[in-house]
Amino acid sequence: MTSKKVVLPIIVLSQFCCTSLWFVGNAIIGDLVINFNLNPSALGDLTAAIQLGFIIGTFIFAMFTIADWFSPSKVFFVSVIVASLFNVLIVYGSQTLLSLIILRFLTGFFLAGIYPVGMKIASDYFEKGLGKSLSFLVGALVLGTAFPHILKGAPGLFFWKHLLYFTSVLAVLGGILVVFFVPDGPFKKTLQKFDVAICYNVFKIKKFRNAAFGYFGHMWELYAFWVFVPVLLKAYSNFHDATNINISLYSFYVIAIGSLGCVVSGYLSQRYSNKKVAGMALALSCMCCVVSPLFFILNSEITFVIFLMFWGMVVIADSPLFSTLIAQSVVSESKGTALTIVNSIGFAITIVSIQLLNYMQTVVEVKYLFLALAIGPLIGLYSLYKKN
Helix, strand or coil: CCCHHHHHHHHHHHHHHHHCCCCHHHHCHHHHHHHCCCCCCHHHHHHHHHHHHHHHHHHHHHHCCHHHHCCHHHHHHHHHHHHHHHHHHHHCCCCCHHHHHHHHHHHHHHHCCCHHHHHHHHHHHCCCCHHHHHHHHHHHHHHHHHHHHHHHHCCCCCCHHHHHHHHHHHHHHHHHHHHHHCCCCCCCCCCCCCCCCHHHHHHHCHHHHHHHHHHHHHHHHHHHHHHHHHHHHHHHHHHCCCCCCCHHHHHHHHHHCHHHHHHHHHHHHHHCCHHHHHHHHHHHHHHHHHHHHHHHHCCCHHHHHHHHHHHHHHHHHCHHHHHHHHHHCCCHHHHHHHHHHHHHHHHHHHHHHHHHHHHHCCCCCHHHHHHHHHHHHHHHHHHHCCCC
């Protein structure tokens, strides 16, 4: 039996390794456009494809209660192997937009067995201090998401094909760590019978609904912000002629610093309530949406990047706390399914907000894009503190 003291670092490291598969397509989109003669708008299509794959994957995983019915560590490992395979297949053959969409969709589908299942594994080990534990886990997701950007931003370090190989190998190593060193946790309770109704019944619980809809508002903003950070940086550089921004490197900074936001919120949740800290982070990210055009206009690269980095911290800081509130609102036998169905719906919402911004950039100035994202946090705050 692996010591509980090393379980969390292993899960965190594995989550980092595996979630690098998520945004590698965004990091190499310029190379894909050139090599496969794609339209620049393919960024939105490929991002939506992996999100849609994750949504359908999490829905199926939740519907069949896979994370509660089978060993989560084994589900994690099998999902990693298959997702890594579909990720690396991009390298082979002459891809079209359709084939790339299919491969990113399938990668996203099996990410459903990685991210929410990783949270399920952590919840099976840590009943006390779950908020802090999940903050490290989501922090690893953030770093994994940002990681391809810094690899791509380092001149001459990685050819785009090598980046796909590297992230797939990294993910497989993460899966091996979990399956060999993280057995089922002491608080894991296996379902006694197959029950599809769990996906529906959890929404009858008031605390679950409040946390889930708060999370949905958070998700409206989060991934659209991450996807369009490079777009905003490029537009800022074009708007201020004297500015010379390393877009890939700065995108990494803005996204990766969110891991620090997660850790800080995790520690704050031990002193204050999960709900209070999540609400504060959601309110701050909403404020950032509203004031973003003002910082875009300022002719100060340092100020602009610091603002985006602050936003990058608060935009994700509430995520582990919402997951904690969700996990704590249901019985142990349903935790995996509850976390997975909420992820499914949350990521479905991200497709709408990403495609909305994808359309808006063709009809409004880029500096006004993120105003539309304030809708999510506002709804999330209302849901989180709703009395009935």
